[in-house]
Amino acid sequence: MIELIFATNNLHKLEEVQAIVGDRVIIKSLNDIDCHNDIPETGKTFRENAQQKTDYLVNKYNLNCFADDSGLEIDALNGEPGVYSARYSGSRDMERNIDLVIERMMNNENRTARFKTVISLHIDDNQFFFEGIIEGTIINHRRGSKGFGYDPIFIPDGYDKSFAEMSAEEKNLISHRSIAVSKMAEYLKNI
Numbered sequence: 001m002i003e004l005i006f007a008t009n010n011l012h013k014l015e016e017v018q019a020i021v022g023d024r025v026i027i028k029s030l031n032d033i034d035c036h037n038d039i040p041e042t043g044k045t046f047r048e049n050a051q052q053k054t055d056y057l058v059n060k061y062n063l064n065c066f067a068d069d070s071g072l073e074i075d076a077l078n079g080e081p082g083v084y085s086a087r088y089s090g091s092r093d094m095e096r097n098i099d100l101v102i103e104r105m106m107n108n109e110n111r112t113a114r115f116k117t118v119i120s121l122h123i124d125d126n127q128f129f130f131e132g133i134i135e136g137t138i139i140n141h142r143r144g145s146k147g148f149g150y151d152p153i154f155i156p157d158g159y160d161k162s163f164a165e166m167s168a169e170e171k172n173l174i175s176h177r178s179i180a181v182s183k184m185a186e187y188l189k190n191i
């Protein structure tokens with residue numbers, strides 16, 4: 001048995017990760033260890049942000065832990081919104097964030113983009129990173145109502161529907177997050 005703290009209080013994320021890593025790994029949330037602080041996320045990359053979160057937990061609690069950081073990178077916008085995905089328009093309102101992307105992409109022919117997740121895993125004083133990427137294109141009007149974030153304007157390569165038109169199961173099979181988590185699960189299986 002391995003016990004890991006996941007630097008999140010998002011139970012939906014926690015359950016999704018637990019299902020992928022299996023019963024041998026017990027995942028606990030920040031609430032479970034009574035951590036109610038806002039963990040700083042001031043890095044310039046997903047990797048820096050993910051590591052910042054695990055460093056914080058290691059320094060404060062000295063526990064085995066992991067953290068993820070994700071976002072959308074659009075080539076024509078020089079990789080934006082990137083680490084600013086959650087607050088691209090200056091607010092957490094996803095309608096405004098999506099509107100801003102659509103506006104900035106209005107006359108752009110280059111529609112290529114990707115969702116990326118980086119996981120930082122700190123275990124027994126060792127540091128590991130696992131990355132998941134899903135390539136796709138940005139459309140200029142919303143399609144679908146499922147999912148969250150930028151799902152309505154992202155069409156993964158090889159599909160003709162947006163992430164928001166897919167069921168959770170269908171999206172989870174191919175998503176950046178599940179690719180990164182599966183890589184971590186593979187590593188944990190072998191220790």
Ligand code: IMP
Pocket residue numbers: 068069070071072085086115147148149150151163175
């Ligand atoms: P987080 O690091 O997983 O909290 O993701 C940061 C932000 O990136 C979210 O608030 C979303 O705006 C965006 N994002 C991350 N993953 C996804 C996804 O699977 N679909 C849509 N948006 C996402």
